[in-house]
């Protein structure tokens with residue numbers, strides 16, 4: 001049996017994608033829409049408080065295309081808190097105008113392929129910060145789930161540790177060449193959701209997503225072993241954009 005890589009886990013993650021029921025939104029009286037927006041903004045303020053208290057982080061983006069209209073990405077200490085957040089949102093008047101489109105449950109993960117031997121990673125503030133990250137306010141988000149293949153000769157899980165380490169080293173080198181232009185949050189979802197990892201990328205330039213993902217397609221870890229689910233891409237929903245989006 002190949003040796004399983006040790007992983008470090010941080011905050012739990014929920015990606016909550018919603019579509020807007022535009023027909024109901026347009027047909028509802030202005031007071032109800034106003035109330036719904038107020039309750040959404042209150043929910044977002046509560047989410048922001050977790051960021052200020054460093055007990056979690058939430059990102060809120062609109063989604064381009066028909067897969068969904070908005071996404072909340074929540075990071076929290078426990079699955080219970082994620083459940084509470086879901087319920088708190090459902091209780092808002094705004095949620096009545098949304099239709100669940102997709103969700104993804106995972107946990108922020110770092111694997112130890114690149115770990116320095118003989119050190120305790122949890123004593124490294126940089127590692128702790130990566131396990132419990134504050135989500136950036138970048139202009140764009142890109143999310144997709146992925147697997148490492150188990151198919152005949154192309155079985156990631158049958159590769160010896162040293163081979164996998166080498167491939168992850170090359171993967172990391174490509175990633176590092178995008179430093180400062182993109183932030184990646186890799187969340188593990190084995191046992192939690194339908195794919196093995198969630199990949200969430202943040203950047204101010206959406207073309208960086210395309211170029212990075214494309215370049216990685218030629219790298220062995222992705223070229224031979226990567227399997228990918230649907231891609232969701234979107235734009236930061238700040239207050240002016242939120243108001244514009246829902247004004248009818």
Ligand code: VOV
Nearest residue numbers: 110111113168172175176184186197199213216217222226
């Ligand atoms: C944007 C930059 C970037 C950088 C710097 C980077 C670096 C690294 C390092 C150093 C490591 C290994 C240690 C760790 O930190 O876990 C990883 C790990 C991982 N990655 Fe990565 N990755 C990036 C970006 C990045 C992207 C864009 C993707 C999607 C791949 C694609 O083809 O679409 C990805 C995937 C992953 C996955 C699924 C894992 C876990 C694999 C496992 O078997 O455990 N990743 N990644």
